[in-house]
Amino acid sequence: MLKVGLLVGRERSFPDALIAEVARRDAGVVAEYAKLGAPQMAERPPYDLIVDRISHEVPMYASYLKNAVLQGVVVINDPFWRMADDKFFANSVAAALGVAVPRTIALPNKSYIPGVVSESLRNLMYPLDWDWIVSYTGLPAIMKPASGGGWKDVYKIDSLGELLWRYDQTATMQFILQEYIHWEGYVRCLCIGRQDVLVTNWDPRRSHFDRYRADDTPVEPALEARCRADALKLNRALGYDMNTVEFAVRNGTPIAIDFTNAAPDFDISSLKDKYFAWVVEKMADLVINRAKQGPVYPTHRWDHFLPRNATA
Numbered sequence: 001m002l003k004v005g006l007l008v009g010r011e012r013s014f015p016d017a018l019i020a021e022v023a024r025r026d027a028g029v030v031a032e033y034a035k036l037g038a039p040q041m042a043e044r045p046p047y048d049l050i051v052d053r054i055s056h057e058v059p060m061y062a063s064y065l066k067n068a069v070l071q072g073v074v075v076i077n078d079p080f081w082r083m084a085d086d087k088f089f090a091n092s093v094a095a096a097l098g099v100a101v102p103r104t105i106a107l108p109n110k111s112y113i114p115g116v117v118s119e120s121l122r123n124l125m126y127p128l129d130w131d132w133i134v135s136y137t138g139l140p141a142i143m144k145p146a147s148g149g150g151w152k153d154v155y156k157i158d159s160l161g162e163l164l165w166r167y168d169q170t171a172t173m174q175f176i177l178q179e180y181i182h183w184e185g186y187v188r189c190l191c192i193g194r195q196d197v198l199v200t201n202w203d204p205r206r207s208h209f210d211r212y213r214a215d216d217t218p219v220e221p222a223l224e225a226r227c228r229a230d231a232l233k234l235n236r237a238l239g240y241d242m243n244t245v246e247f248a249v250r251n252g253t254p255i256a257i258d259f260t261n262a263a264p265d266f267d268i269s270s271l272k273d274k275y276f277a278w279v280v281e282k283m284a285d286l287v288i289n290r291a292k293q294g295p296v297y298p299t300h301r302w303d304h305f306l307p308r309n310a311t312a
Contacts, residue, residue: 005032
């Protein structure tokens, strides 16, 4: 019997439903909440696949998952990519793919950890040309962390003075500044396995638990097709097996403004019954198929050098 471990935080509705759906299918795979203590070096976890929903907030879990990959365990999402990804790079990837994204600036840190002194920063030009920066992004603009999610520390900036004040509060966090998209429509795509995409209307102006509405007018077919195609491009290029991709629609063009969600919100209170059922079904498909398939090598540079991949 193949075993799937779920590494989760406070959520219950999604992991409980996924465990039950995998059991219901009786496909030679069982799912359960993962258990770990203080892992040993090179220890192989007792799982064939692990679904990671929380390592972005618990650093030791990230170390555990990277070791799990080394031992031949499939991890969704790839912990190496999750730790390497950032929103500035992802926007550059999107632009290279031909996906419309806001104009984006990577802001230097305002402050640094002890030991980083002025001589450490001799490559940085100072002072920053703030007038040029806001002329590039325009005002208003959106200031948000280069890594992270959940709409935490995201600010709408209406003036240069406000930008400078916000920047002064950022401490050691790295932020990006983006063009603000004046949109007439908003679409969110639930993405599973780099192949299944559910395109939905979604309104960030509503309360958190009312943003997905099954009674909303369906997304217009041409727009739906474009959003689905762009979401697949992003997930395949960035390596996400579960993700959400948000598009702000301006003049009929979907502009990707958020698409690096390694642990997207899958709670039933957010998705409601209709979309929640879709996510559980597709995630069950994914974990069962990938657990049976096993890891596809090589996936990382060090894989080339491991005995299991040696060639005659």
